Amino acid sequence: MTETTQHIAFSRAGQPLDALPRCSGVYRFFDIEGSLLYVGKSVDIHSRVAQHLNEGRKPGRHQRLMSQVARIDCQLTAGEIGALLIENAAIKSEVPLFNRRQRQLRRLWTIQLQAASDGFLQPTAIDFAPTGSREADTYGLFANKHRITTTIQNLARDHALCLRMMGLDKGKGACFQHQLKRCDGACAGQESAESHNARLLDHLDRQRIAAWPFDGPLLLVEHTIRPVDSQPERQLHLVDQWAWHGCFDSGDDANCALKNPLATPFDRDAYRLIYSAIYRGRVALQDALTQRALVNPLLAERQAAS
Numbered sequence: 001m002t003e004t005t006q007h008i009a010f011s012r013a014g015q016p017l018d019a020l021p022r023c024s025g026v027y028r029f030f031d032i033e034g035s036l037l038y039v040g041k042s043v044d045i046h047s048r049v050a051q052h053l054n055e056g057r058k059p060g061r062h063q064r065l066m067s068q069v070a071r072i073d074c075q076l077t078a079g080e081i082g083a084l085l086i087e088n089a090a091i092k093s094e095v096p097l098f099n100r101r102q103r104q105l106r107r108l109w110t111i112q113l114q115a116a117s118d119g120f121l122q123p124t125a126i127d128f129a130p131t132g133s134r135e136a137d138t139y140g141l142f143a144n145k146h147r148i149t150t151t152i153q154n155l156a157r158d159h160a161l162c163l164r165m166m167g168l169d170k171g172k173g174a175c176f177q178h179q180l181k182r183c184d185g186a187c188a189g190q191e192s193a194e195s196h197n198a199r200l201l202d203h204l205d206r207q208r209i210a211a212w213p214f215d216g217p218l219l220l221v222e223h224t225i226r227p228v229d230s231q232p233e234r235q236l237h238l239v240d241q242w243a244w245h246g247c248f249d250s251g252d253d254a255n256c257a258l259k260n261p262l263a264t265p266f267d268r269d270a271y272r273l274i275y276s277a278i279y280r281g282r283v284a285l286q287d288a289l290t291q292r293a294l295v296n297p298l299l300a301e302r303q304a305a306s
Contacts, residue, residue: 017046017053020046020049020072021045021046021076021229021231022045022046022228023043023044023045023076023224023227023228023231024041024042024044024045024076024077024079024083024224025041025042025045025074025075025076025077025083026039026040026041026075026083026086026087026090027040027041027045027049027072027073027075028073028074028075028090028096029065029069029071029072029096030071030072030073031069032068032070034071036094036095036096037065037068037096037097037098038097038099039087039090039094039096039099040052040087041080041083041084041086041087042083043080043083045074049072052065052066053066061098065098076230076231076232077222077232077247078222078223078224078227078231078232078233078234078235079222079223079235081220081222081237081277081282081283082222082235082237084273085237085244085247085274086247088267088270088273089244089267092267107127108127108130108141108142108143109125109127109141109143109144109145110127110128110138110139110140111123111125111126111138111139111140111142111148111151111204111207112124112126112136112138112139113139113204118193119193119194119197120165120186120193120196121166121200122165122166122167123139123148123152123166123200125142125148125149126138129266131264131266132241133212133241134209134210134211134212134241134242134266135211135212137208137209137211138209139207139209140204140207141209152168153168155203156168156183157182159199159203160183161183161184161196161199161200162177162178162184162185162187162196163177164186164187165196166200173187173188175187184196209266209268212241212242213297213298214287214294216240216287216288216289217238217239217240217258217287217288217289218240218285218286218287219236219237219238219239219251219254219285219287219288219291220239220277220278220283220285221234221236221283221284221285222234222235222236222282232249234249235247235248235249236248236250236251236253236254236286237274239274240261240288241266242266242271242274243264243267243270244264244270244274245261245262245264251286251291254288255288258288275298278296278298278299279299279301279302280302281296281302
C-alpha cells in the first residue's frame with residue numbers, strides 16, 4: 001500500500017508552513033506524546049493547515065486542538081479521490097480524538113424491490129450483508145424493519161404513492177388514501193404500474209446502493225498532471241463490490257493484495273465516493289486481475305441520460 005508520508009515537527013514559535021506540501025493528500029495531527037488528534041484531507045495541504053492555524057486563534061474547540069499539535073504527518077496522494085478514501089478509512093480505523101465519531105457497522109436492514117404479479121414494485125425489508133456480492137440494487141441502510149416501513153409510508157404520503165399497490169395496505173379496490181385524494185389512484189386503475197414504479201424509483205434513488213456492475217475486482221486509476229516533490233504521479237485504488245481495499249503505486253502491489261484478500265465490510269461513505277468518481281468519469285478503470293482497460297458503464301449511462 002502507498003506510504004508516501006512526510007513527518008513535520010510543529011512548534012508554537014516557528015510553525016513550519018513552508019515545509020508543508022502544496023498538493024493533495026491526508027494530514028494527521030499528533031500531540032507531544034504521539035497520540036492522534038485529528039485526520040483531515042485537502043487538495044492543498046499547505047493551505048488547509050494554514051486555515052487550521054487561523055481558526056485556532058479563536059477560542060473554542062479548534063483552539064484546543066491546535067494548542068496540542070506537536071507533529072504533522074502528511075500522506076501525499078495523486079489526487080483528491082485518494083485523499084477522500086484514505087481520510088474516510090483512517091477516521092474510522094484510527095479514531096482520532098477531535099474527529100467526529102463514526103458509528104460502527106452493526107446488523108442493518110435495506111430495501112429490496114420485488115415485482116408483484118400485477119407488475120407493481122413492492123418494497124421488502126431484507127438483511128444487509130456487510131460483505132459479499134452486490135448482485136441487485138438495494139435502497140438505504142436502516143437500524144430495523146420499522147424504520148423501513150416508516151420510510152415507505154412517508155414516501156407514499158409526500159408523493160401520492162399507493163401503499164396498497166406496494167403491499168403495505170391490505171384490501172382490494174381503491175385505498176382509503178385515494179378517497180382522501182392522497183394517492184394518485186394506482187389502486188383504482190388511474191395510474192399504470194410503469195408510472196407508479198418510475199415515481200417510486202425516482203424517490204428512492206438517492207438512497208440506492210447499486211449492484212456491482214463489473215465481473216470482478218477493479219482498479220481505479222488516478223493521475224496528477226504536475227506532481228510536486230514526493231507526490232505520486234499515479235495511484236491505483238483496489239475496489240471490489242464497492243469495498244475499498246487500499247491505495248497502491250503499481251498493479252503488482254495491488255495483485256499482491258488480491259492474493260491475500262481481506263473481508264472488508266461495505267462502508268456507505270466509501271461507496272458514495274467510489275460511485276461518484278466512476279459516474280463522473282474522474283478515474284480510468286482497469287480489470288484488477290488482467291490490468292486491461294475497461295469501459296466505464298456508469299459514465300456511458302450518465303451520457304445517455306443527458
